[in-house]
Amino acid sequence: MAARAYWKGQIRLALVSIPVEIYPATRSGASVSFRQIHEPSGKPVKYEKIVPGIGPIDKDDIVKGYELSKGNYVLLDEEEIEAVKLESKRTLELVQFVEASDIDILYYEKPYYVVPADELAEEAYIVLREALRRTKKVGLGQLALRGQEQLVGLRPCGRGLVLEMLRYADEVNKAASYFRDIPASKPDADLLDLAETLIDRKTGKFDASDFHNHYVDAIKRVIAKKAKAKGKRVLEDVEEPAGIREGSNVIDLMAALKASVDGKKKTATAAKKAPAKKAPAKKRA
Numbered sequence: 001m002a003a004r005a006y007w008k009g010q011i012r013l014a015l016v017s018i019p020v021e022i023y024p025a026t027r028s029g030a031s032v033s034f035r036q037i038h039e040p041s042g043k044p045v046k047y048e049k050i051v052p053g054i055g056p057i058d059k060d061d062i063v064k065g066y067e068l069s070k071g072n073y074v075l076l077d078e079e080e081i082e083a084v085k086l087e088s089k090r091t092l093e094l095v096q097f098v099e100a101s102d103i104d105i106l107y108y109e110k111p112y113y114v115v116p117a118d119e120l121a122e123e124a125y126i127v128l129r130e131a132l133r134r135t136k137k138v139g140l141g142q143l144a145l146r147g148q149e150q151l152v153g154l155r156p157c158g159r160g161l162v163l164e165m166l167r168y169a170d171e172v173n174k175a176a177s178y179f180r181d182i183p184a185s186k187p188d189a190d191l192l193d194l195a196e197t198l199i200d201r202k203t204g205k206f207d208a209s210d211f212h213n214h215y216v217d218a219i220k221r222v223i224a225k226k227a228k229a230k231g232k233r234v235l236e237d238v239e240e241p242a243g244i245r246e247g248s249n250v251i252d253l254m255a256a257l258k259a260s261v262d263g264k265k266k267t268a269t270a271a272k273k274a275p276a277k278k279a280p281a282k283k284r285a
Helices: 078-083 119-135 189-201 214-229 253-273
Strands: 007-013 016-024 064-069 072-076 091-093 096-099 108-116 137-145 148-157 160-166
Touching (some): 007 137, 016 119, 108 148, 119 137, 119 148, 189 253
Antiparallel strands (some): 007 016, 016 108, 064 072, 096 137, 108 160, 137 148, 148 160
């Protein structure tokens, strides 16, 4: 079954319009969701709408409210909310281009693949892709979607284009409030050299398939065992990831870094120089 397009429309750059379709580039396959079950009956638990001091209420009596202050709400009905929703336009206009490095990673929210809608759109699509690649720029625009306006960035990706949903400025917490107490002093040059040596030795190309969510893997194993165990209790032992455990205390940073570097050198040298093991001598009768 072919994937369903998340949005269909056209990207407009000045007088040029390119018909495109966008598709989600990610999926939520790494998580395991649970439902609350009433154990004696084995049936799922449902939630009732309850007002404190009144009890269960009818869902038709529920409206949306915005809290101005503690316990003080402005009430809005669906018609008032619908009246201000933006019409979903079928045009994404690129209004500005910026350096890719100018957009902080905190602003990126969710990626979508952008593909040409038909063969007639391919030429203009390829021109835009290569122009963005050569200039190392990201195209910015605002997409009216599902009643709201979403800030987006368009960038090249392999043979195609990727549309990144971006956060607005008021959706990102300022880093200064978290980092202000961290000293601005420069680190010791020798310590920095040792740290860079470790980083260089562990540097490689990123491949997401090299990493696995060990918790999700373990939960899936427990679920599979439990399904076969016919109600018996099943426990799964998960080893703690290698590294410094909680509660460890690195007293001398220089010694720890040197040990890390020297340890890797000794391991590599020992592997090269290790003599072949002799066969054990036969015991005399």
